[in-house]
Amino acid sequence: MNTAGSVSWFLALLLAPLLLGIINRTKAFFAGRQGAPLVQAYFDCWKLLQKGAVYSRTTTWVFVSGPVAGLAAVLAAAALVPLGGIGAPVSFAGDLILFAYLLGLMRFLTVLAALDTGSSFEGMGASREVWFSALAEPALLLGLAVLARETKSLSLSGMIFALTGEVWTRSGIILLLLAVALFIVLLAENARIPVDDPNTHLELTMIHEVMVLDHSGPDFGFILYGAALKLWVLSALLVGVVVPVRTGNPWLDGAAVLAGIMAVAVLVGIVESCMARLRLFRVPQLLVGAGAFSTLALILALR
Amino acid sequence: MMLLLMAVTIMVLGGLAALGVGQPRLAGRLGAGGVVVGSLMGLVPALRVLWSGSGESLSYAWSVPYGSFAVGIDPLSAFFLLPVLGISALAAVYGTEYLIPYCGKYSVRGHWFFYSLLVASMTMVLVARNAVLFLVAWELMSVASFFLVTFEHHKESVRDAGWTYLVATHVGAAFLLAFFVLLGNEVGSFDFDRIRAFGVPTSAGVLFLLAVVGFGAKAGFLPLHVWLPEAHPAAPSHVSALMSGVMIKTGIYGILRTLTFLGPPSPWWGYVLVGVGLTSGIIGVLFALAQHDLKRLLAYHSVENIGIIALGLGVGVIGAGIGSPALIVLGLCGGLLHVLNHAIFKSLLFLGAGSVFHGTGTRDIDFLGGLLKRMPWTGVTFLIGAAAICGLPPLNGFVSEFLIYLGAFRGGAVNDAAVVGTLSAVIAGLALIGGLAAACFAKAFGIIFLGEPRTDLSRTHEGGWAMRLPMVVLAAGCVLLGLLAPLALRLMAPVVAQLAPLARNVVRTELMAAAQPLAMVARGGCGLLAMIGALALLRRRLLARRTIGEGVTWDCGYAQPSPRMQYTASSFAQPLTDFFRIFLWTERRISRPSGLFPRSAALHTFTPDTYPRCCTLPCFAASYGAFRDCAGYSTAACNCTCSISPWPSWR
Known part of the structure; x- marks a missing residue:
């Protein structure tokens, strides 16, 4: 635990919901609308925390523990991700494995909470979620393996810290392939277009949204906040690779990374504005494609 | 060491006592009691060896040719003894209650006898320090588990599963026999200590492959896993727990023991282990996904996890090949x-x-x-x-x-x-x-x-x-x-x-x-x-003093969702x-709804194991063809063996 690292953790906690606002404002801009305020997600979370809740008679404690333990898992995962040159509060050799598996834990619990309602819609969403994530996982871990090889480090903080502009000039193509793979994983893990459409109105076509249909009140607030945080940590990881500003000045480095994360949110918004959701059967091809990008990066790294 | 042999004796005595008494429930208490007491006793020397790091051994002369009653606990044996003894005791406690509904229908007394024998023979496999003793214990383990699998022998599916298991395990045993004969022939002794001291055998690569196949059949490496999805569902659950949790690990133990015989490993051994691990792991979990029978699903997960173990060992062996201590450890x-x-x-x-x-x-x-x-x-x-x-x-x-x-x-x-x-x-x-x-x-x-x-x-x-x-x-x-x-x-x-x-x-x-x-x-x-x-x-603080409603699960506005939905x-x-x-290759049978007012529709999916059809059965058919000419001589003997029913009639 270090103080500079705690800053990056608290920044994540503080700013994560802002990303949802940025994405929505970008989409509104493309649609020619004014759009909701940037801080709308904060309002939503706050309002949900003030509410009571309704539970289905079918559900058990598993349903309640899904959002609670899921949020705890992503909070723990956030503690492992650095903000560029500013290290994470916790870092050790192999923390990237813990990071990937904490996100896995969050997903497992969300899926179980969905199955606990006994609704076929939520079963459908759960089934798709495990299908896509099983394919996204190898792409993520292979990508991290390439990163570990390129930077000769085994912790997320160490890897990102060592990723200077010099590494980019040496093996830029590898990092570019890696960034593409990570971006696809980010879109899939956060249920964004082209994998899943967060704005769809039909339960049959949803993935993430349909799994949380029956949650309400503070539970749903936890879910919303957890989703924002998950988007933040994966964006921070991607930006750590793409923005190699390591001047040693924490203000400058931090500002560059924060700007990068906002830019990722804008990019997600642009993707959502420019294309439609893929047909479900096409999504695995996209994810296998991400795996192929990681593999290609690995092959290039082996030369 | 003496304590462990006493523990084994107690287990066997408990099993014999269970066989002798008339009451099935009392038999359960005796059999399980013997296993629990024996296991607790056996854990003491195992933990002692792991703690101190120095082994214990004993050796007696044995009149069996090439055999000697050499036993010993070294850290490797002790480490495997922990799950064997611990899980056996817990599963035995579970079994006393689980078998109550079967009392009177099936031979519960025989079950407890073979259960004790299985635990005792697994222990002996781990401590044997002579190839003949090892193979005898290995065979005893296979036979005892065969009788445990075929506990519900009135059912044809259970008998089939038992035969599949018996054949698969003996195919593995045949490879092990070849392995030990080759090894013993070169060393000139079947004692493990002499084999270890011998140095690097000339045909180490062949020996390694023989061991991977022979022990892999017990461990459940693909495509030798065919018996797992049959035998585990057929056996009573505490026996499945014991076989899947512990007995298949004796295969892993065997491979590790082999590695101590063969000197420094070649790098390609690591690649073989990683290859086996990846195929077992991925195909195993895929087959598990397609199963509807819970125990069959779990059996395929054993294949998967044995694959993960093989991956770990493979990483270690590759590390030995490139001389990286971190990787080995x-x-x-x-x-x-x-x-x-x-x-x-x-x-x-x-x-x-x-x-x-x-x-x-x-x-x-x-x-x-x-x-x-x-x-x-x-x-x-x-x-x-x-x-x-x-x-x-x-x-x-x-x-x-x-x-x-x-x-x-x-x-x-x-x-x-x-x-x-x-x-x-x-x-x-x-x-x-x-x-x-x-x-x-x-x-x-x-x-x-x-x-x-x-x-x-x-x-x-x-x-x-x-x-x-x-x-x-x-x-x-x-x-x-x-x-x-x-x-x-x-x-x-x-x-x-x-x-x-x-x-x-x-x-x-x-x-x-x-x-x-x-x-x-x-x-x-x-x-x-x-x-x-x-x-x-x-969350509790937030929800205190607020209205908590109850309702039905949201189903797009339908107020009466039924469980069938x-x-x-x-x-x-x-x-x-x-x-x-x-x-x-999932098989599906669909009866489609038809007409203006369709009455019923059904979809059945079934994912049988493809490997018996694609690998194992053609192999058997080929070897049958090759040996057909010899078959005439042994038919009489074969008939004679088969007519002795393997299922005892005691109850």
């Missing part, structure tokens, strides 16, 4: 720890499956649902086991997979394309296996324990304390081993030192290095649990099984 530690972890969570899951069967009378996942409300103990412990087998933090499955991952990541830095490529395949493979296992256990736990019952399950009941206690102990083991993993490494130090071609202090330094991230993982696990607690408190296990897994259909 991380790979071996990960593989060995996964042996222990898998023993714990897999037997827990099989006991849970048995409890579900005991309470509901079915093992078909699609007929169940909502059991968490009716069987809270089974539900919670099964959930812990399920999360552990998926390798989710902070449970024990994560720790061992973490070590294997870490080894693979460490090795990624070397300048050897073949090594890095293989290790990257290990990383990608583990990630895929992890994702698919999570899908499979989300399906198994979600469909069985959550939602609404899919059939009438109103008479479902939880088992008594004898069934609950072992599950609770094992679930606690999953949590504790996850949080106390750095301490477990301390116990494993002598085992790794025995296996690795490294100096003792190098092993110690590397283990210290490996324990550091594990300590952080453990701290992270505690932090996670603390955060869960804090958030749960926050729920997703089933088959529908949950369908996208994945379709995506991987090239490996699975």
